[in-house]
Amino acid sequence: MNELIDLTLICILLGLATLSLFTQSLFRSVMFFILLGLILSLVWIRLDAPDIALAEAAIGAGITGILLLDALAHLRATSNTPPQLLQLKQPRFWLALLSGTGVILALGLAVSEPLSPVVALDLKVSENLAESGVTHPITAILLNFRSYDTLLEVAVLVLAALVALTLRQSDEHPVANEFLPNQLLHACLKLFFPMIFLVSMYLLWAGSTQPGGAFQAGAVLASAFVLFYLVGLKTQLAQNEHYLKRGWIFGLAIFVLVGAVPLLQGQPFLTYPDAHAGVLILLIELGLTLSIGWILFSLFLLSQSASTFQKKDTP
Amino acid sequence: MSSYLIFAYGGVGLCGIGVFGFILHSHLLRRLIAFNLLGSGTFLILVGLSQSGRGQPDYIPQALVLTGIVVAVAATALALVLIRRWAALTKHATLPEDQGPS
Amino acid sequence: MAHFPIAGLIVFPLLGALVSLALSKRWRTVMSFILITALLLNNVSLLFQFYGQGTFNEAMGNWSAPLGIELRVDGLALIFSLMSALVASVCALYACVYLSATQLKLFWPFFWFLWAALNSIWLSSDLFNLYVGLELLSLAAVGLVALSRDATSLAAALRYLFAALLGSIGYLLGVALLYATYGTLSLPELSQHFSLTLSSAVALGFMCIGLLMKTAVFPMHSWLPPAHGGALTPVSALLSALVIKASFYIVLRLWTELSLEIASASAGMLMGILGSAAILWGGWMALNQTHLKLVIAYSTLAQVGYFMLIFPLLSPVDAHASHLAFQGGVLMLLAHALAKAGMFLAAGNLLFCSGQKDLKSLAGLSRYRPLNIFAFGLAGVSIMGLPPSGGFNGKWLLIQSAMLQSQWVWVAVIIMGSLLSAAYIFRVFSYTYREVEGGDSFKQPAAVLEWTALSLSVLSILLGLASMLVLDLLPISAVVAQ
Numbered sequence: 094m095n096e097l098i099d100l101t102l103i104c105i106l107l108g109l110a111t112l113s114l115f116t117q118s119l120f121r122s123v124m125f126f127i128l129l130g131l132i133l134s135l136v137w138i139r140l141d142a143p144d145i146a147l148a149e150a151a152i153g154a155g156i157t158g159i160l161l162l163d164a165l166a167h168l169r170a171t172s173n174t175p176p177q178l179l180q181l182k183q184p185r186f187w188l189a190l191l192s193g194t195g196v197i198l199a200l201g202l203a204v205s206e207p208l209s210p211v212v213a214l215d216l217k218v219s220e221n222l223a224e225s226g227v228t229h230p231i232t233a234i235l236l237n238f239r240s241y242d243t244l245l246e247v248a249v250l251v252l253a254a255l256v257a258l259t260l261r262q263s264d265e266h267p268v269a270n271e272f273l274p275n276q277l278l279h280a281c282l283k284l285f286f287p288m289i290f291l292v293s294m295y296l297l298w299a300g301s302t303q304p305g306g307a308f309q310a311g312a313v314l315a316s317a318f319v320l321f322y323l324v325g326l327k328t329q330l331a332q333n334e335h336y337l338k339r340g341w342i343f344g345l346a347i348f349v350l351v352g353a354v355p356l357l358q359g360q361p362f363l364t365y366p367d368a369h370a371g372v373l374i375l376l377i378e379l380g381l382t383l384s385i386g387w388i389l390f391s392l393f394l395l396s397q398s399a400s401t402f403q404k405k406d407t408p
Numbered sequence: 409m410s411s412y413l414i415f416a417y418g419g420v421g422l423c424g425i426g427v428f429g430f431i432l433h434s435h436l437l438r439r440l441i442a443f444n445l446l447g448s449g450t451f452l453i454l455v456g457l458s459q460s461g462r463g464q465p466d467y468i469p470q471a472l473v474l475t476g477i478v479v480a481v482a483a484t485a486l487a488l489v490l491i492r493r494w495a496a497l498t499k500h501a502t503l504p505e506d507q508g509p510s
Numbered sequence: 511m512a513h514f515p516i517a518g519l520i521v522f523p524l525l526g527a528l529v530s531l532a533l534s535k536r537w538r539t540v541m542s543f544i545l546i547t548a549l550l551l552n553n554v555s556l557l558f559q560f561y562g563q564g565t566f567n568e569a570m571g572n573w574s575a576p577l578g579i580e581l582r583v584d585g586l587a588l589i590f591s592l593m594s595a596l597v598a599s600v601c602a603l604y605a606c607v608y609l610s611a612t613q614l615k616l617f618w619p620f621f622w623f624l625w626a627a628l629n630s631i632w633l634s635s636d637l638f639n640l641y642v643g644l645e646l647l648s649l650a651a652v653g654l655v656a657l658s659r660d661a662t663s664l665a666a667a668l669r670y671l672f673a674a675l676l677g678s679i680g681y682l683l684g685v686a687l688l689y690a691t692y693g694t695l696s697l698p699e700l701s702q703h704f705s706l707t708l709s710s711a712v713a714l715g716f717m718c719i720g721l722l723m724k725t726a727v728f729p730m731h732s733w734l735p736p737a738h739g740g741a742l743t744p745v746s747a748l749l750s751a752l753v754i755k756a757s758f759y760i761v762l763r764l765w766t767e768l769s770l771e772i773a774s775a776s777a778g779m780l781m782g783i784l785g786s787a788a789i790l791w792g793g794w795m796a797l798n799q800t801h802l803k804l805v806i807a808y809s810t811l812a813q814v815g816y817f818m819l820i821f822p823l824l825s826p827v828d829a830h831a832s833h834l835a836f837q838g839g840v841l842m843l844l845a846h847a848l849a850k851a852g853m854f855l856a857a858g859n860l861l862f863c864s865g866q867k868d869l870k871s872l873a874g875l876s877r878y879r880p881l882n883i884f885a886f887g888l889a890g891v892s893i894m895g896l897p898p899s900g901g902f903n904g905k906w907l908l909i910q911s912a913m914l915q916s917q918w919v920w921v922a923v924i925i926m927g928s929l930l931s932a933a934y935i936f937r938v939f940s941y942t943y944r945e946v947e948g949g950d951s952f953k954q955p956a957a958v959l960e961w962t963a964l965s966l967s968v969l970s971i972l973l974g975l976a977s978m979l980v981l982d983l984l985p986i987s988a989v990v991a992q
Contacts, residue, residue, distance in 0.1 A: 107425065111425060114429035114442055119435070122441060136418070136452070140411075140412065140456060140465075141465040142465070148474055148478075157484055160488050164488045189427075189429075189431035192427050192431055193425065193427045193431075196423055196427045197420055199712045200420040200687075200712065201417070204420055206707065208457070208461035212576055212703070214694060215464075217577045218577065231471050231474065238578050239471065239579055241578075242475055245639070245646055249482045249483075249649060252623050252646065252649045255531075255619055256652065256653040259616050259656060259657060259659070260489055260664075306474075339531075342527075349521065356513055359513065361513045361569055362571070364571050389485075395489065396492055430672075443672070443679070450679055458690045460690075468695075472638050475642065479645050482649070487672075497664065504665055
């Protein structure tokens, strides 16, 4: 029975993947892709990975979806020739077909080999969990055992925002808010924002004992900011480059400082003192949540001005 | 066959489709979608295959995938900014070598 | 304070990124140069620590591998870290004068993230951590390419981004398979359990293809010339000298750590063939370019080919020959970093003088800017592999290793490649010695720009005289499993 569910999920997944790549209309492509993200989060639940399911829904389908749809609206003006799938005379088609089949064959063979991992890393996680300061193993891995990875990963996010800043309109005219001045929407949003914020903070807090954590919380926070922007509420904060940048690096700065303090006491980088590990992890996560929310929102905001460059030139 | 392994095979399929689309398409947005499919397939293989070897949830690959998803979003957002700027400057959503003699 | 020098290699660049994003214009530059000095001193103290205690590991967060991530300091890591410190600080000095104020503001954070990523890659001994480092590096490099903001560089950045992303995913696929098979991400631990099975062969295949795509090895090179040739000059220097070395470094690490030369001779052969094709194709293309920076970019393609010749020369039976090939290859990597950065900076100055990209516009410059032509020429000596340069010693060691193993094909390829590189470098020279009618109307670059270019070129020559200092850091145990 369970296998039947799994196989159905896989079929839907592969079907959606094919559709999202080969539908004629680009809009439908993106829609299928977002749908695929949602199905994927079901798959992650079947794989006993609720944390990833949350992240996939919030970040994979949610944020990526928003960004793709927003980009789509601005790419309308470009020449869009629909893909011609069976260009049998084109070497590119054969190269693609060959590589695709090759990848499936090679990976399929590799996956079909029976496994017996020599190193039991999962046992080490549970052995050392008590000393990590949190009780949820994934948070322990992300913010303690392998916190160095997470540090570099946050730097990757800041970099993405920085590229968006580089490419924004050279003359710094703030983007006008040409959005719906709907009173009802305003009122609703004022009501909703505290609630979304609360959900975000809950996800953050829950992360130390159960699925959740800084990245999921940050994605939820970003969606609140985006909503705010869409109904045209105050965005002066976001127009000011200094506020933008300081918001991005807030989390990274806390992370680096907390990590560097032990160096002065003769400990390796990123060591937490045993007694305070839990508190320090929560502090870092709080900083990361705020910064990640801000970065994801900035990416949305700045990509607007990356594509409005030619507005004043066109008649 | 455990359900972990089934999903690892699903990941293999996604990777294959992703690579095919990535090479075939010249429209940059479609290429980006293909890259994301390829990423999702990789994550499925990582978690599905490791867990099928152990027969139980393994938190290490799960944590790695969380990191991977965030990195993929950052890369996607960066690519979108570049694509949008490129489209705004040239009115094309493909690279010059793919635009053909028009 | 034993933990300080190694952590500093990561902490200082990250601090630099934070500072350059948070502070105002004047303090940004001042603090950046303070941190650059700190990093140089830090590298030196790490070198002394290494002389004192030999190869050592550092567990991040005090969690030792395989649970945590360990950094490793050995001769190879140190050589690369010192190389990036030298090249990056000179490029920063150059950029500070060369770039406009708006460009410089954005240059600093990218520069610092790039340096952090490089150091994290040189030191890491964890497969997944290397993936995150690679992504950080690629995104920083793409950002730097896009810094000039015109349509051409945007196209170059997009092409580069897609190649880099595909490469990273290939690498990650391999990591996924290896983790599922062996249950560990730590490279030293993996090497204890490694055996060449079907699934680990597929894994390494994907990793190598991905990494070689990021290194722009023939035939996956088409993204490189527009990206390196079209970027702003200090960026071109950083990309060609350092960034492509990072993914190659990981291939080299995997190869020697997992002793792949014992597992499969044909894989090494294949790498050698790709390398030879790169040497000949890159050299031929460089000879046919009309833009100065594209000549140098194609020359990078050819030079990458020489590094690839390490792999067929690593022999499972002849330890001495393997050692020679390894030392020669690393010396070539180092010499190329110094010489190519110097060459790009000198070329940037020449283009600044004439205001055009074309080779023809160089006419008359040898009389007007002899110092700059000298800097270009010294770098060229090392790229061609004439004595007494680092490039010569590297090639000589590679040739020796090939002769010891009677692999004459590689000797022939190296000699043909050297002739090609001599041809394209002298071709550039011949343009600078031409005279045009009418007066020259050249702009004069700032003195700092010329002296920074010269300093790197001189270093690439000095490397030839002081090669032993470098080679001593690479004992035979670094390449042959005991």
